[in-house]
Amino acid sequence: MIKVVVFDLDYVLVKENCLFSELFENEYKVPHEEFYDVMKSSKMLERTKKNGSNFNIFHNLLEKYKIKISEKNFFDLWLNNFKTKKDVVDLAISLKKNYKIAVISDNFLEKTEFFRKKVRWFRNFNYSLFSSDVGYTKKSPKMFLKLIGDLKIKPEEAVFIDDNEKNINVAGSVGMNGIVFDNIDQLKKELKMANVKFQS
Structure with missing residues (x-):
């Protein structure tokens, strides 16, 4: 589950x-x-x-x-050189009714601090882990093992969404489920296939 x-x-x-x-x-x-x-x-x-x-x-x-x-x-x-993908953010926040929601990302220190302190919607996430927190990136299984340990879950109890298939494969190597992101409709379809419940 x-x-x-x-x-x-x-x-x-x-x-x-x-x-x-x-x-x-x-x-x-x-x-x-x-x-x-x-x-x-x-x-x-x-x-x-x-x-x-x-x-x-x-x-x-x-x-x-x-x-x-x-x-x-x-x-x-x-x-300030970014746009929020509102449809995905809204979906993520809606999932919080039934699941914990988390962010895991390869990003530099100043950007991680900016999102944690200045971006209001980011505060909805239960957990965040950045490469600049730990000194290694998603190329390393350690990144995903830390998330699993911190959240006290089994690997199969998490589904990871990333636009890069290589990162999905690393997450898969420790037992996590994965979805290669392309667009919001495709994401909703694959979340349903993973038995993740949300309001359409």
């Missing part, structure tokens, strides 16, 4: 208006490939609070292109 419905954040509950590396290129003429390379080489998604602000990892890139921007303005630009 399903007890917890777990959602990925990006491209399931929210969607960026455009990739931030591309937005930053449009605003400041920094090639988006270089911006992305800094993120990747620094393992930004795995940096935790003890590593300090992620603004610091872009210092050399900003200097190279002579960009003067405050840390606040940098992250304001980044963190």
